[in-house]
Amino acid sequence: xxxxxxxxxxxxxxxxxxxxxxxxxxxxxxxxxxxxxxxxxxxxxxxxxxxxxxxxxxxxxxxxxxxxxxxxxxxxxxxxxxxxxxxxxxxxxxxxxxxxxxxxxxxxxxxxxxxxxxxxxxxxxxxxxxxxxxxxxxxxxxxxxxxxxxxxxxxxxxxxxxxxxxxxxxxxxxxxxxxxxxxxxxxxxxxxxxxxxxxxxxxxxxxxxxxxxxxxxxxxxxxxxxxxxxxxxxxxxxxxxxxxxxxxxxxxxxxxxxxxxxxxxxxxxxxxxxxxxxxxxxxxxxxxxxxxxxxxxxxxxxxxxxxxxxxxxxxxxxxxxxxxxxxxxxxxxxxxxxxxxxxxxxxxxxxxxxxxxxxxxxxxx
Amino acid sequence: xxxxxxxxxxxxxxxxxxxxxxxxxxxxxxxxxxxxxxxxxxxxxxxxxxxxxxxxxxxxxxxxxxxxxxxxxxxxxxxxxxxxxxxxxxxxxxxxxxxxxxxxxxxxxxxxxxxxxxxxxxxxxxxxxxxxxxxxxxxxxxxxxxxxxxxxxxxxxxxxxxxxxxxxxxxxxxxxxxxxxxxxxxxxxxxxxxxxxxxxxxxxxxxxxxxxxxxxxxxxxxxxxxxxxxxxxxxxxxxxxxxxxxxxxxxxxxxxxxxxxxxxxxxxxxxxxxxxxxxxxxxxxxxxxxxxxxxxxxxxxxxxxxxxxxxxxxxxxxxxxxxxxxxxxxxxxxxxxxxxxxxxxxxxxxxxxxxxxxxxxxxxxxxxxxxxxxxxxx
Ligand SMILES: Nc1nc2c(ncn2[C@@H]2O[C@H](COP(=O)(O)OP(=O)(O)OP(=O)(O)O)[C@@H](O)[C@H]2O)c(=O)[nH]1
Ligand SMILES: Nc1nc2c(ncn2[C@@H]2O[C@H](COP(=O)(O)OP(=O)(O)O)[C@@H](O)[C@H]2O)c(=O)[nH]1
Ligand SMILES: [Mg+2]
Numbered sequence: 001x002x003x004x005x006x007x008x009x010x011x012x013x014x015x016x017x018x019x020x021x022x023x024x025x026x027x028x029x030x031x032x033x034x035x036x037x038x039x040x041x042x043x044x045x046x047x048x049x050x051x052x053x054x055x056x057x058x059x060x061x062x063x064x065x066x067x068x069x070x071x072x073x074x075x076x077x078x079x080x081x082x083x084x085x086x087x088x089x090x091x092x093x094x095x096x097x098x099x100x101x102x103x104x105x106x107x108x109x110x111x112x113x114x115x116x117x118x119x120x121x122x123x124x125x126x127x128x129x130x131x132x133x134x135x136x137x138x139x140x141x142x143x144x145x146x147x148x149x150x151x152x153x154x155x156x157x158x159x160x161x162x163x164x165x166x167x168x169x170x171x172x173x174x175x176x177x178x179x180x181x182x183x184x185x186x187x188x189x190x191x192x193x194x195x196x197x198x199x200x201x202x203x204x205x206x207x208x209x210x211x212x213x214x215x216x217x218x219x220x221x222x223x224x225x226x227x228x229x230x231x232x233x234x235x236x237x238x239x240x241x242x243x244x245x246x247x248x249x250x251x252x253x254x255x256x257x258x259x260x261x262x263x264x265x266x267x268x269x270x271x272x273x274x275x276x277x278x279x280x281x282x283x284x285x286x287x288x289x290x291x292x293x294x295x296x297x298x299x300x301x302x303x304x305x306x307x308x309x310x311x312x313x314x315x316x317x318x319x320x321x322x323x324x325x326x327x328x329x330x331x332x333x334x335x336x337x338x339x340x341x342x343x344x345x346x347x348x349x350x351x352x353x354x355x356x357x358x359x360x361x362x363x364x365x
Numbered sequence: 366x367x368x369x370x371x372x373x374x375x376x377x378x379x380x381x382x383x384x385x386x387x388x389x390x391x392x393x394x395x396x397x398x399x400x401x402x403x404x405x406x407x408x409x410x411x412x413x414x415x416x417x418x419x420x421x422x423x424x425x426x427x428x429x430x431x432x433x434x435x436x437x438x439x440x441x442x443x444x445x446x447x448x449x450x451x452x453x454x455x456x457x458x459x460x461x462x463x464x465x466x467x468x469x470x471x472x473x474x475x476x477x478x479x480x481x482x483x484x485x486x487x488x489x490x491x492x493x494x495x496x497x498x499x500x501x502x503x504x505x506x507x508x509x510x511x512x513x514x515x516x517x518x519x520x521x522x523x524x525x526x527x528x529x530x531x532x533x534x535x536x537x538x539x540x541x542x543x544x545x546x547x548x549x550x551x552x553x554x555x556x557x558x559x560x561x562x563x564x565x566x567x568x569x570x571x572x573x574x575x576x577x578x579x580x581x582x583x584x585x586x587x588x589x590x591x592x593x594x595x596x597x598x599x600x601x602x603x604x605x606x607x608x609x610x611x612x613x614x615x616x617x618x619x620x621x622x623x624x625x626x627x628x629x630x631x632x633x634x635x636x637x638x639x640x641x642x643x644x645x646x647x648x649x650x651x652x653x654x655x656x657x658x659x660x661x662x663x664x665x666x667x668x669x670x671x672x673x674x675x676x677x678x679x680x681x682x683x684x685x686x687x688x689x690x691x692x693x694x695x696x697x698x699x700x701x702x703x704x705x706x707x708x709x710x711x712x713x714x715x716x717x718x719x720x721x722x723x724x725x726x727x728x729x730x731x732x733x734x735x736x737x738x739x740x741x742x743x
Contacts, residue, residue, distance in 0.1 A: 197394075256655035263651035267644050268664065274640055276668040277560065277631035280687035284668070297666045300719075301648070304658035336720075 020208070023134060025127050029152045029196065036196045037205060037242045128169070132176055139187055146211045147189045149173070150204060155195035166193045199243075199259040206244045215353045219247035222349040227251070230342045232325040233310070236261055237350075240269065240322050261324045264312050268299050296347075298340075302329050315343045317350050368539050369419045369444050373433075373469060374451030375462050376401055376425035379487045382523050383451075384408070384422055387532050387569050390650055393523040404429055405441075412566060413540060413573065413679050414738045434468050438476075442469075445477035446539060451485045452507070454492055454499060454520070463510055470514055481538050482516045485531055490522040529642035533572040546574035549736055554684070557725045560631055560669070563638065563683040564676060570642045570649070573680065631687070641683065645673070663719035672722040677734045684722050 022030050131149070138145050151169055154162045170191045177184040192204035210216055223235045227249045234257055236245040243262045297316045303309040311332040315323045323346060325339075332339065372380045382396035388410055402424035410418040423433060423441070433441045450469065456462055473480055486503045489496055500520040507518055519531035537543055546564060554562035554576040562576040634640070645659075652659045662673040669687050676682040 260651055260655050260657070263648060267648045268666075270640070270644055271664060271671070272666050272668055274634045274637040275561070275671060275685045277633060277687045279630050279632070280560065281668040284687055297664075299662070299664040299666070301659070301663075302661040303652060304660040306660060309657075309660060 020212075024150075024152075025130075032196050033150075033152075033194075033201055033205075037201065037244065040241070128172060128176065131173065132180070135177070135187065135189070136180065136184070139184065143186065144188065146208075147187060148204075148208050149189070149191045150194045150201075151191065152194050154193045154200065155197045162193060166191070199255075199262045202243050202245075202262055203253070203255065203258055205242075206246075209244055209246065213246060215357060216247055218353050219350065220249065222346055222353075223247060223249040226323075226325070226342055226346050230325065230327065230339050231331045232327050234326040236324045237317070238262075238265055238322050238324055239320055240265060240316070241320065246321060257326060261312065261326075264299075264301055264314065265322065265324065268314060298343075300332060302332070313339065315340075315347075317343075317347050318354065321350070323347075366415055366541075367417045367419050368446035369421065370447045370449065370535075370539075371421050371423065371441070371445050372449050372451070373423045374425055374485075374487075375453065375456065375458075375465070376427075378425060378451040378453045378456075379523065380422055380425065380451050381406075383485075383487070383521070383528055383532075384420065386523055386528060386646075387571070388420070390568070390646060390653070392650060396523060401426065410568075411679070412536070414677075416540065418536075418539070430465050434465070434472060438472055442472040442476035445473060445480040447481045447483065447535060448473055448477075449483045449485060449535065451487050452503070453488050454486050454503065455488065467510060470511065474514065481535075482511070482514055483531070483535050483538075484511075484516050484518045486518060486520045488522060489520045489527065490524045496520070526636055526639035526643040528639075529571060529646075530636070530639035532569070533638065533642065536566070536569075536571050536573065540573060543574050545736065547577060549733065550574055550576040550682075553682075553725075553729055557684055557686065557722060558688050559684045559686045559722075560688075561633070561683075561685045563641070563685075565642065565645070565681045565683065567675075567679050567681055570645050570681070572638045572642060575638065645681075661723070663723070665719060670719060670722070672719050672726065674723055674726045676726065676730060677737050680733070680737070682726060682733075684726065686722065 022034070024030050135147055138147065149169075151162075151166050154166075157165070173189075173191075177187065190207070192200075192207070194201045194204045213219070219237060223237065226232065227235055232249075234251055234254070235249045236258070237247045238245050238261065243265055245258075245261075297314075299314040300311050302311045306329060309329045311327050311329045313323075313325050313327060313332065317323050323343060327339065372384065374380055379396075381399050381402050382393075385391040385396060385399065386393060388408065402422055404424055406422040406424075408418075408420040408422065410420060412418050421441070423429065448469070450466055452459075452462055452466075470482070473482070484507050486500055486507075489500065492499045500518075503520075504518045508516060517534070519527070519534070521527045521531050540546075550562045550564055554560070559576075564573045564575070565571065566573055645662075648662075649659045661675070662671075664671045669685055671683060671685045673681055673683045
């Protein structure tokens with residue numbers, strides 16, 4: 001399934017889309033990432049993806065920020081990328097020996113299983129050279145362009161091995177940049193360890209997204225207020241379809257909690273169609289309550305033990321965004337009304353921001 | 366009460382993998398690390414109340430098979446409640462598989478003539494072409510090989526929900542008086558104004574019983590009706606495809622009467638039971654990865670409202686409600702107790718309160734606790 005081309009322009013066009021360039025070696029997993037995050041792809045199916053031989057564009061609308069995403073390989077490296085662009089470059093050696101050979105000078109590199117460490121130097125040399133070449137060009141064009149490096153396909157390795165490799169790549173890129181010129185210290189560069197077989201790709205891509213959201217501070221502030229008033233220990237504002245979080249409150253993100261929230265959203269999305277009734281569901285939606293201005297889906301998952309455990313709640317805020325929060329079960333059980341009241345308050349806040357941004361975009365401000 | 370379950374089939378056919386998925390909640394991706402089973406691995410799995418499954422996972426290498434069929438013949442084939450025989454869809458040596466299979470059937474007929482026989486055509490995910498046709502062909506072949514022994518054939522794979530469907534049916538066959546459970550679930554669903562009530566075993570999340578569909582009154586003797594009728598419902602518009610985009614539903618394994626075939630006015634997804642097992646197992650696994658334990662799930666979605674909560678010590682119940690006119694405007698911070706009994710004071714609100722459903726489940730707990738122990742003792 002190749003990524004779809006640009007959809008016909010929407011009524012509000014021309015929309016100022018934010019471009020995200022996705023670059024990397026062949027078979028490094030670019031198309032897979034796009035498929036898994038934005039096209040509901042199943043990681044296992046990515047095995048059969050056709051190679052991308054030209055620039056593939058596709059658009060994904062989240063909240064109000066349409067993002068354009070281009071997948072292209074080194075061969076198609078544009079000389080002058082136009083700002084504003086966030087760049088992602090992924091790379092980690094493929095676990096398939098055939099791909100290893102293609103990277104450097106053929107034949108010299110033993111496969112990962114034979115000798116995990118000695119190949120690093122050789123097999124990363126060429127990709128890192130390409131990366132540096134691109135980054136320096138991009139920095140020259142636009143020093144504010146955020147640059148993100150995804151060290152990908154990490155699930156195939158042991159923790160020790162992948163963290164060591166990750167550290168080495170990070171170090172190596174920084175050192176070489178430093179060698180070329182000290183001015184590159186200013187480069188807005190981030191590194192992420194990712195895989196499509198777990199939620200690390202969602203977490204890393206979420207962080208990329210955060211750099212593109214103008215209203216991020218306001219959303220974060222709303223979440224902080226929600227946390228303070230609802231005794232929540234953590235909140236995320238998730239894009240339901242891609243399972244990327246658009247914002248989170250000020251407390252640090254714990255990967256375990258993040259992953260569980262991702263899985264929870266995924267389960268809810270899968271449940272919907274299973275018990276949808278052909279005869280009853282439409283009637284139910286029609287007769288939606290007058291007491292609530294709109295029918296807002298919600299859900300909660302409680303963890304054992306009931307008295308001391310936590311509850312994950314889910315409330316849809318806009319057609320795409322859902323508020324996930326982690327609460328003590330006791331609070332959820334005894335003060336659910338208060339929590340829901342706070343959700344209403346939060347929802348109004350988000351919708352206000354949305355409206356302002358929409359007006360700004362269509363030039364009505 | 367103990368039920369002996371034999372799990373047999375050629376080496377590498379996937380027996381231990383399915384056991385570790387169903388009974389140990391391991392993900393499919395880890396099964397490639399399993400080594401070959403040496404001789405027989407016995408497991409006792411407490412199922413419902415006093416019902417204990419005594420699972421014999423029989424290593425399938427030729428040397429072991431030969432010994433099961435000779436020196437160990439009586440030990441292996443005595444007191445068997447269920448024989449599950451696993452065939453790989455793309456077997457390397459089908460004629461040898463069949464040779465052993467027929468020999469096992471002979472032994473079973475002699476030592477445990479009343480045992481139920483289930484045949485699993487496994488690794489269906491490997492079929493690249495028409496899965497349904499491939500399975501049909503295998504089914505006919507296996508039925509022919511089984512002669513006059515009654516066998517039930519399922520197509521399965523550890524990578525989709527088909528495994529849960531087959532095992533739910535196997536377990537259903539083992540539970541005595543499952544029909545009584547169905548009857549009480551139906552009453553319970555009606556009390557809550559629920560479209561459906563589904564009872565799951567707690568650790569495996571296999572479906573034990575479901576309420577009968579509301580329109581066609583179920584006959585108590587037809588314990589399978591609720592389990593089988595959705596499978597025959599070919600008109601459903603919400604059929605969920607398996608992760609690899611194909612539908613491996615092996616179709617009618619048990620003849621379903623015309624009456625039950627179109628008794629589902631809701632046309633709910635045909636694979637919903639096994640998909641629910643699969644989804645909840647995955648969610649439980651996600652919880653265990655962060656050292657948490659799943660407890661309750663409640664959903665108020667545009668299409669329906671549902672609560673999944675503990676029913677008894679060993680079971681979970683899923684209540685699915687579509688009717689928007691119940692539960693009423695009873696918001697939880699006012700008085701959820703007003704909703705108990707199914708219908709709120711004011712039907713205009715159309716807002717179903719999951720808290721009310723949870724209270725109903727709590728009230729039904731004792732009854733089902735009793736029922737379950739009596740249905741198991743029988
Ligand atoms: N182990 C592992 N394999 C992955 C991961 N992501 C992608 N792959 C596999 O890597 C292979 C190549 O992925 P693609 O997405 O086709 O690579 P690409 O970068 O788009 O390659 P081009 O088409 O040449 O641009 C596929 O077999 C994927 O299944 C990952 O996180 N882990
Ligand atoms: N493709 C595929 N492989 C499977 C499936 N089930 C099990 N396997 C694989 O088959 C191999 C043998 O499985 P195992 O359970 O050890 O077989 P046993 O010898 O019968 O116990 C393992 O590598 C499993 O990962 C399946 O449904 N599909
Ligand atoms: Mg085994």
